[in-house]
Amino acid sequence: MKWTEGIDKLGLGLYFLLCIFAIANIYSVDQKLGEKQLIFFCISLFVGLIIFVSRSKFFENMAGIIYIGGVLLLIGLFPFGKEILGQKNWYKFGSFTMQPVEFAKIGTALMLANYVSGPDFNLKNRKSLWTTLAIVGIPAVVVLAIPDVGSMLVFIAFFIALYREGLSGLLFGIGFIFAGVFLISLAIPPVYVVIAVLVIAGVLIAMNYHRMSWDVISISGIAGSILLLCGLAFGSPYILEKLPKHQRERIEVLYKGEKAFRDTSGYNLLYSKTAIGSGGLWGKGYREGSVTQGKFVPEQQTDYIFCAVGEEWGFIGSAILVLAYVVYIGRIYYLSEQQKSTFNRVFGYCFASILLMHFSINLGMVMGLFPTVGIPLPYFSYGGSSLLAFSMMTFIFFKLNYSDKNSLV
Secondary structure (H helix, E strand, C coil): CHHHCCCCHHHHHHHHHHHHHHHHHHHHHCHHHHHHHHHHHHHHHHHHHHHHHCCCHHHHHCHHHHHHHHHHHHHCHHHHCEEECCEEEEEEECCEEECHHHHHHHHHHHHHHHHHCCCCCCCCCHHHHHHHHHHHHHHHHHHHHCCCHHHHHHCCHHHHHHHHCCCCCHHHHHHHHHHHHHHHHHHCCHHHHHHHHHHHHHHHHHHCHHHCCCCHHHHHHHHHHHHHHHHHHHHHHHHHHHCCHHHHHHHHHHHHCHHHHCCCCCHHHHHHHHHHHHCCCCCCCCCCCHHHHCCCCCCCCCCCHHHHHHHHHHHHHHHHHHHHHHHHHHHHHHHHHCCCCHHHHHHHHHHHHHHHHHHHHHHHHHCCCCCCCCCCCCCCCCCHHHHHHHHHHHHHHHHHHHHHHCCCC
16 A cells, blocks of 8 residues: 555564563563553554654654753652652652653654754864753753663763764763773772773873874863873772662672672562573463562562563573564664654664663663663563653654655655
8 A cells, every 4th residue: 555655564563562572571570560551552552643643844843842841841850750769750640650751852852853954063063062962961961960870871872873973982982981990990999990091091192192282282181081080980989989878789789799789779680680590491481480470579560571571481582572672773773874854864863772772771780780770671661651752752753764755855
């Protein structure tokens, strides 16, 4: 049929597959919540249908308003937010709750795409660079102040989209270096880290001595960076000590193991690993997992839903799920690159990168490779806000892709 031309059947098919499999696994963990997730899915499809019949230019024209609305919803959490599980990042209306950060990501993606697609955008221009940093930084700073460290980390996804549009990869390198110095300084005496920083910096300067510009700005930049890294090395243990107890323990679990905190922050991770490991190759069978059915993992239907997959569907089922995510995210990147419109391409890259960050952090979290930071698995973790927000981004992107494929330009 002619009207179906331009609909990406592979992408939408994987979306439906992930959502339906998610509902089945949430149902296995908690029957009532599985039924509620099915209702959320139906609502998401209804909203998706509205998006699909809307004009594609609507999202480009309304990007600024949606962005401002998302930031205001985040700011409104300070006086009106409801604290749930230690974080004040929810609105509560009777039995209905909403997590605005999920929708703020949509607004940020749309606003970034709108600005980057403008005629005056050029990342080599300082005004463009600072404007894009402000678009991403404003909601990220508000989210960090809530505090919601996990959601703040997801905002790194927008820099992946900007890298595609010409942002220097040097910023990623600097970020990884600072993060590495912080984490390594928690594992070994900071003085050794400082010595390593000075030695590596000296070697790099010697290797590039004749190619470097030795003006005042360059020398100040090099010296400042080295001093910041040395200060971070000595300050890392102090920073860790000043974090709230639960956040500090979540980081310490990476170094001391979950058994050292089995009654506090390591409890979820300990039983998550137990569940995944007990599934073996083929799994114990649907609704036959002893850890899952015994409710040993608190709130398993949310951030730790993957361990239910590991226990009941085994390594094979988990591998198929991971493969489905990889193909799905890769498909969105591929389609984004095919877009004629810069707005469509940037939004697609933002969407795919948000999925990638959520997917990577969540799986690393449940396997003990990353601290527990409260990041849901896209489409899979229980929650109306998360499912609706991801579904909205899904249908916005596939609507843009549909319009792009049917465009005569």
